[in-house]
Amino acid sequence: MPDSALDQPAAEPKDPPLPGDVPGAADCTPAHPVYIPTKQGGKYHFAVGPSNSNYNGTSRTAKSTFTSEVTAEVGVAVSGDLEVSVNTLINEVKTKFHVQVSAKMTAKLGNSISVDTPSHKTTHAKYGVWRLMHTGKSYYLHQNCTASPEHTVVSYSPYHVGWYLWES
Template sequence: MPELPPTPSKPPANGPSSEYCGPSKNIYRPNANLGKYHAGVGAAQANYNGTSRTARSWFKSETGGEVGVAISSEVKVSASVVVAEVEAKYGVELSAKLTVKVGNEIQIDTPPKKTTYGKCGVWRMKNTGTAYTIYSNCTTSPKKTGTTLTPWYVGWYLWER
């Protein structure tokens, strides 16, 4: 009687008896929070105080727009996956995109002989993360590390010189 070939310990990865993990899905795992970064909408505004006393500067946005998630090319996942994973990791509430409205305003004290600058926009959380795909046969793609910027809240970036 002919001898049968040994039974493999693991089914073939892509045959009729291969393991099935469900539909392929892209995974993103945030690794490190790199802080917040401002994405301005419209031009920066400035006010110079040439007096010897503190003066009040008043900035009002005249431009509106939207700021969305930014994902580096190494990360092959949707914005909704990035938002969900970063929210879960850091316990924050983020958005796929935020709208900056015209008329957003702020008042700030400008010290003597200084210029105060302001720019309205969206503060985004910057992260590095690992992305990969789990295929239907339970194999995975190579893991890639990339960065994401996820909208957090609308606000002003202020500085002086």
Template sequence: MRMAKTASLGSLIAVVLLAGGGPASAEEVPPANTDSTVATAPPDQPEETDLVEGGVSDTPAPAPPAGEDAEASMPSARQCLEGWFYYPTSKTKDYHKGVGVEQANHNGTSRTAKSTFTSEVSGTVGVAATGEVKVSLKQVVAEEEVKFGVTLSASLTAKIGNTISVDTPSRKTTYARYGVFRLKSYGYSQYTYYNCYKGTKKNSTIYTPRRVGWAIWES
């Protein structure tokens, strides 16, 4: 057997393992379903070309609207908590953000062999976003957890030294990448005024850290 690292994967048959092996950290929660999923490529990467890592922050209150939205500054018998709020609308799937380089092991024998991979660097992966997100990371995570019934984090750290072992079939190459799985979701930010009038919706797409783990595939 020979060990190698690869940066260009070509056309591969991917088998994605959702959680890391070896010593577990607090962030590494085993998935409920450990069935492998066969695909024709490594784990999908975000499609957005304007995706910004850490693109979420508090935004000052907008000026009172004018023209057609002048009603926002009119007195009202109702009172609401004024400020920016985030409203998640839907989610898709997890996308893997790698930490460090991809690793590979080719089995040139006539028998199934064991491939062992170890993370060589550590790194922290946070929220990434496209569009306009007007609230804090804490609010985004809290609203998504309630809406989707999942556990998320503002950031997760993939640590050095985590190890996983998998079987590599004869004449096949197994590839591995350690990092963080992030949930892709859609939503919008909207400002609510003291009289309960709501401002313009600011749409966004957000990738929120969900769990640390390995992505494994073979060709």
């Protein structure tokens, strides 16, 4: 042992690090709910009011005009055990997928659309709110860095008011 080491005091034993004391470690305090979006699904239309249709029995293309008959507010729909608020879910989805979704949107009375209906076809129209589907996982992170069981959550978040049109 070198002489210089004899002059040094012995190092005191250290307590194990606490959560948050280790750089890069998870910070679990305070305990909090967590939502992590994992997948973006398709676009789904939530109709407000009745479905409309117009049959063109002529030999030429005809103009069909549809007008919304009700006003309604459409919000986020969630299936599964969501541990966080809907606003937190919305913010996480916006951040992960770079989309503009809202907690709720209003489809208003009197909105009209005109479309061409081909000869001997029927144009159908529904007015409402388009929603994006997202799948994610939600759980509660405890102060000691243990977590409750993960729940799969499927949500439908409003992103656009408009018409759903199809022909038959």
